[in-house]
Amino acid sequence: MKLTLHIWRQKNSSEKGHFETYQLDNVIEDMSFLEMLDVLNEKLVLEGKEPIAFDHDCREGICGACSLTINGIPHGPEKATTTCQLHMRKFKDGDEIWIEPFRAKAFPVIKDLIVDRSAFDRIIQAGGFISVNTGQAPEANSILVPKQNAEKAMDAAQCIGCGACVAACPNGSAMLFVSAKVAHFAYLPQGQPERKLRVLKMVEQMQKEGFGNCSNMYECEAACPKEISVRNIALMFRDYLKASCSEEKLELVENE
Amino acid sequence: MGFFSYLRSTVLSKVVMAITGAIIVLYVIVHTAGNLLIYLGRDTLNSYSAFLHSLGPILWIIRIILIVSAILHIITSIKLKFENWRSKPTKYAVKNYLKAKFTSRTMIWTGLMILAFVIYHLLHFTIRVTNPQHYYPEFYQPHNAVSSVILERFDVYRMVVLGFQNPLISIVYIIGVITVGFHLDHAIQSMFQTLGYNQKHYFPTIQKCSTGIAIIIALCLVSIPISVMLGFVGGGI
Incomplete structure (x- = not known):
C-alpha cells in the first residue's frame, strides 16, 4: 500500500x-x-x-x-x-x-501528536474515588449489587480516559468522561456515601480545567472507542441537580 | 449570590436553557395551533384574537413569562457559546462528524436568526409599526346578539392576508419559520437529555418526536404565507 x-x-x-x-x-x-x-x-x-x-x-x-x-x-x-x-x-x-x-x-x-491530558487526572483526584479503609479484602457477598446496576457500572467503567470525547466535541467538553466516572460509582453501593460531593467536585474541577460546555450533539458518544453512552451524562445532570440542593453543596460553599 | 450566579455552573446554565426553551416551545406549539385558525375563516381568527385580547392581565403575565424566558435563553446561550469557542481554540484541518447534525451544530446561528425574525414579527403583527396600512378594524354582529348590535374588533385576518400578499414579507416569514424548525429539531430532544430524562427504552422515540414536531410546526407555519400568496386564503381581500 x-x-x-x-x-x-x-x-x-x-x-x-x-x-x-x-x-x-x-x-x-x-x-x-x-x-x-x-x-x-x-x-x-x-x-x-x-x-x-x-x-x-x-x-x-x-x-x-x-x-x-x-x-x-x-x-x-x-x-x-x-x-x-x-x-x-x-x-x-x-x-x-x-x-x-x-x-x-x-x-x-x-509535541507533534502528543497532548497533555493531565486535566483528566486532576478531575479524578477531585472526586473519582471512594474512601475505604484498606486491610483485608471484605467478604464478597457482604454488600449486594443488583445485576442490572453492576452491568451499568461496568459499562461506565469501560472508559479508558483517552480523551476522544473531548477531541470529538465541537465545544471541547469533557462531559462524557466525567459522567462515566460519576456513573461508575453512582450505580454501586460503595459509591453512595460520597455520591453528591463527588459530582459537585468533579464538575467544578472540569470547569476549572477549561473544558467547554455540553450542547448535546452526542459526537462524543459516536467517537468513544469504548462506546460510553450519553445516558451517563443525563445521570450526571440528575445527580448534579440533586446535589446542588443538598447539604453537601452548602458545606462546599461554606468551605470556600 | 445573585440570581445570575447560575451562569457559573455549566450544568445549571444548561438547565436554564432547557427550562426556558421548554416554555418557549410550548408557546410556539399553542401559537402555531392558533395561527392555523386562519383556515377556518375570517370570523374564527378574529374571534380568537379578540378572545386573547380580552384576557387582559393574563395575556400580560404570559407575555412577561415569555420575554423573561427569551432573555434568559439568549443571555445563557451566548455565554455558553463564548466559553465553547474558548475551549476549542484550534480547529481541525479535516473534520468528519459522526453524530453531530447540521441542526445541532448551528444552534447559535439559527437562534440568532430566530431572534431577528421574532423582533421583525413583533414589529409587524404585534406592535404593528412596519406596515400600519394593513391595520383595519372589522365591524361585525355577535352570533348570540338579541338585537342588531354592531361591534368593532381588530381585523387580524385582513392584516395577515395583506401582509402575506407581499412576496417579500412572505419570504421573510418562510425563512423565519424554517429556521425555527431547524432549531427545534435539536432543541426538543436536547431538553430531555439536559433535564436527565434519557433511558434506552424511550429516548429514541423522543428524538424522533423532536424532529417530527419541528417538521410539523415548520410545515404548518410555512403553509400560511404560501396559501395566501396562492390565493387559497383571503382571496377576496
Whole structure:
C-alpha cells in the first residue's frame, strides 16, 4: 500500500505547529495504525530527521494512551476502536490521511501528536474515588449489587480516559468522561456515601480545567472507542441537580 | 449570590436553557395551533384574537413569562457559546462528524436568526409599526346578539392576508419559520437529555418526536404565507 500522510508537527507547546506531508510506500495492510507510524519513524531516523512523537502504551486497546485524530475522527474511522487497534486494511492504496493531535484548550500539545491530558487526572483526584479503609479484602457477598446496576457500572467503567470525547466535541467538553466516572460509582453501593460531593467536585474541577460546555450533539458518544453512552451524562445532570440542593453543596460553599 | 450566579455552573446554565426553551416551545406549539385558525375563516381568527385580547392581565403575565424566558435563553446561550469557542481554540484541518447534525451544530446561528425574525414579527403583527396600512378594524354582529348590535374588533385576518400578499414579507416569514424548525429539531430532544430524562427504552422515540414536531410546526407555519400568496386564503381581500 502507498499512502500520503499529512501529519501535524509541532516542536513544543509554545511554538506554532504545521502540517508536513510524507509518502510511505511499504505499508502492509496487517499493520496497526501505530505500527505504520513506527515504520515511518524508522524511515525518518534513517534519513536523519526528527521522528514523529505520538502517545502509545499497551497497544491492546485498553490503556487509553494512544490518541490521534485521523481524518477528522478521534481514533479514526473504525467504530469502537482505539488507534492502536485500527488496522491499515481499513484504508485503501493511494489514500490521503490527515493525522492531527486531539484538539482542545484543556489538552495543550506537548509535541507533534502528543497532548497533555493531565486535566483528566486532576478531575479524578477531585472526586473519582471512594474512601475505604484498606486491610483485608471484605467478604464478597457482604454488600449486594443488583445485576442490572453492576452491568451499568461496568459499562461506565469501560472508559479508558483517552480523551476522544473531548477531541470529538465541537465545544471541547469533557462531559462524557466525567459522567462515566460519576456513573461508575453512582450505580454501586460503595459509591453512595460520597455520591453528591463527588459530582459537585468533579464538575467544578472540569470547569476549572477549561473544558467547554455540553450542547448535546452526542459526537462524543459516536467517537468513544469504548462506546460510553450519553445516558451517563443525563445521570450526571440528575445527580448534579440533586446535589446542588443538598447539604453537601452548602458545606462546599461554606468551605470556600 | 445573585440570581445570575447560575451562569457559573455549566450544568445549571444548561438547565436554564432547557427550562426556558421548554416554555418557549410550548408557546410556539399553542401559537402555531392558533395561527392555523386562519383556515377556518375570517370570523374564527378574529374571534380568537379578540378572545386573547380580552384576557387582559393574563395575556400580560404570559407575555412577561415569555420575554423573561427569551432573555434568559439568549443571555445563557451566548455565554455558553463564548466559553465553547474558548475551549476549542484550534480547529481541525479535516473534520468528519459522526453524530453531530447540521441542526445541532448551528444552534447559535439559527437562534440568532430566530431572534431577528421574532423582533421583525413583533414589529409587524404585534406592535404593528412596519406596515400600519394593513391595520383595519372589522365591524361585525355577535352570533348570540338579541338585537342588531354592531361591534368593532381588530381585523387580524385582513392584516395577515395583506401582509402575506407581499412576496417579500412572505419570504421573510418562510425563512423565519424554517429556521425555527431547524432549531427545534435539536432543541426538543436536547431538553430531555439536559433535564436527565434519557433511558434506552424511550429516548429514541423522543428524538424522533423532536424532529417530527419541528417538521410539523415548520410545515404548518410555512403553509400560511404560501396559501395566501396562492390565493387559497383571503382571496377576496
